[in-house]
Amino acid sequence: MVQTVTLSQLGLDMFDPQAIAHPHQFYQRLRDEAPIIFSEQTQGWVLSRYEDVRHVLRNPDLFSSVRIADGTDGAGIIGRTDVVREQVAPPDALTMLNSDRPDHTRLRKLLSLDFTPNKINRMLPRIEELCSEFLTGAASRESFDVVTELADPLPVTIIAELLGIPSDQGAQFKQWSDAAIAPLAPDVSDAEVAAQNKLIVEFRTYLQEQIAQRHSHPTDDFIGRLVAAQDEESKLSDDEVLAGVNLLLLAGNETTTNLISNAVLALTRFPDRQRELRAHPELITNAVEEFLRYDGSVQFTIRTLTKPAEFYGQELEVGARLVIVLASANRDERIYPNPDQLDFHRPKGKHLGLGDWIHICLGQFLARMETRAALLGVVEEYPFFELAVPEAEILYRPNFNLRGPSYLPIRACAR
Ligand code: HEM
Numbered sequence: 001m002v003q004t005v006t007l008s009q010l011g012l013d014m015f016d017p018q019a020i021a022h023p024h025q026f027y028q029r030l031r032d033e034a035p036i037i038f039s040e041q042t043q044g045w046v047l048s049r050y051e052d053v054r055h056v057l058r059n060p061d062l063f064s065s066v067r068i069a070d071g072t073d074g075a076g077i078i079g080r081t082d083v084v085r086e087q088v089a090p091p092d093a094l095t096m097l098n099s100d101r102p103d104h105t106r107l108r109k110l111l112s113l114d115f116t117p118n119k120i121n122r123m124l125p126r127i128e129e130l131c132s133e134f135l136t137g138a139a140s141r142e143s144f145d146v147v148t149e150l151a152d153p154l155p156v157t158i159i160a161e162l163l164g165i166p167s168d169q170g171a172q173f174k175q176w177s178d179a180a181i182a183p184l185a186p187d188v189s190d191a192e193v194a195a196q197n198k199l200i201v202e203f204r205t206y207l208q209e210q211i212a213q214r215h216s217h218p219t220d221d222f223i224g225r226l227v228a229a230q231d232e233e234s235k236l237s238d239d240e241v242l243a244g245v246n247l248l249l250l251a252g253n254e255t256t257t258n259l260i261s262n263a264v265l266a267l268t269r270f271p272d273r274q275r276e277l278r279a280h281p282e283l284i285t286n287a288v289e290e291f292l293r294y295d296g297s298v299q300f301t302i303r304t305l306t307k308p309a310e311f312y313g314q315e316l317e318v319g320a321r322l323v324i325v326l327a328s329a330n331r332d333e334r335i336y337p338n339p340d341q342l343d344f345h346r347p348k349g350k351h352l353g354l355g356d357w358i359h360i361c362l363g364q365f366l367a368r369m370e371t372r373a374a375l376l377g378v379v380e381e382y383p384f385f386e387l388a389v390p391e392a393e394i395l396y397r398p399n400f401n402l403r404g405p406s407y408l409p410i411r412a413c414a415r
Helices: 017-021 023-033 050-057 103-114 117-121 124-135 146-151 153-163 167-181 190-216 222-233 238-252 254-269 271-279 281-295 364-381
Strands: 036-039 044-047 300-305 309-311 314-316 321-325 385-387 409-412
Touching: 017 023, 044 050, 050 321, 103 222, 103 238, 117 364, 124 146, 124 153, 124 364, 146 153, 146 254, 146 364, 153 167, 153 222, 153 238, 153 254, 153 364, 167 190, 167 238, 190 222, 190 238, 222 238, 238 254, 254 271, 254 281, 254 364, 254 385, 271 281, 271 364, 281 364
Parallel strands: 044 321
Antiparallel strands: 036 044, 300 321, 309 314, 385 409
């Protein structure tokens, strides 16, 4: 048995703003010095090498997705834990993300209806229309904030439309969904928590009404189809429909926002890649895969051991929590030559930025399509772009796991 090392003994604090801004040096140390290490902050064993992370993802019977509700913040969100937080769906309602087979198969099958490549392809004109609306005139301004003016509104508008929320309620929906998914920052006041809780309760009531209405008046939108499936085959409980909608908000918003922002930031760091994409826009598909590898927005996911296991001589018991760091696996030099370089010509199909195997991202086609449209939109709008402030001034959202800047001003510049 090896001696247990913990992250704090290595002097590493996952929730330190510096670690959030620059996680890759931190991950490299983990891969080299401590490929398995205990994190007190997530009460879990951290795995950072590609082969280990992929092994865990590909063996869902040994590594369960059911979350342990032990009060620790396995989600990686920094913030106040001393206040009561309202929830859109009951915390114990099953979702595909936190279930194993056979529940996972049942839930995924029903929620997959709207996420096939064919269905998603039909959304392209609307996604392009929104990108052009958000970006019109951007290049003539001194500064355009990619986060609040493009990467934030795009996914939430698309999800609202996918769910069948009427367009005149779009602004209200955004306010509700922001409250539902916002992490509680460490300095958030009691009054702000109360205001957020009020919005979350309003949102839950609204969604419950939408579900109830669709029982009597069927609709051909996402919520309508879930309700119809529920009526025909009694496959989903009302709470599971609510939890499914909530999951889309949690899984599909900030992830996409951050990927778009991280990708634009990367194009300012690597002007040659920006030139390459301008000269060869057909490289966009490869480019998005490379952005998912280079700076994907989900840093890690969690699994729980269903059988004893051993990694690097460290024995782990049934029930132990694993924190598998996708973002570190994607920069593992054992797999990727020059992992810190952006290269649109790497072999396809390897990165773990969207997960792998049975839990691979359900929204993968949508996430890719939105990111492609947003990036091509930015490239078309600007003759060339750069950051409007020094990169050191870019602050990150207070969420270690869904990592991305909170503000990303760009401006036109000489090529
Ligand atoms: C760039 C954007 C996105 C990234 C980086 C991302 C990443 C991921 C990852 C890594 C997982 C696997 C989690 C695990 O195995 O524990 C996942 C699962 C999932 N994602 Fe995404 N996602 C993105 C966008 C979306 C969108 C747009 C939606 C839907 C609107 C979505 C819905 C889901 C759902 C429902 C799951 C659970 C799948 C399952 O457990 O079977 N995601 N995503």
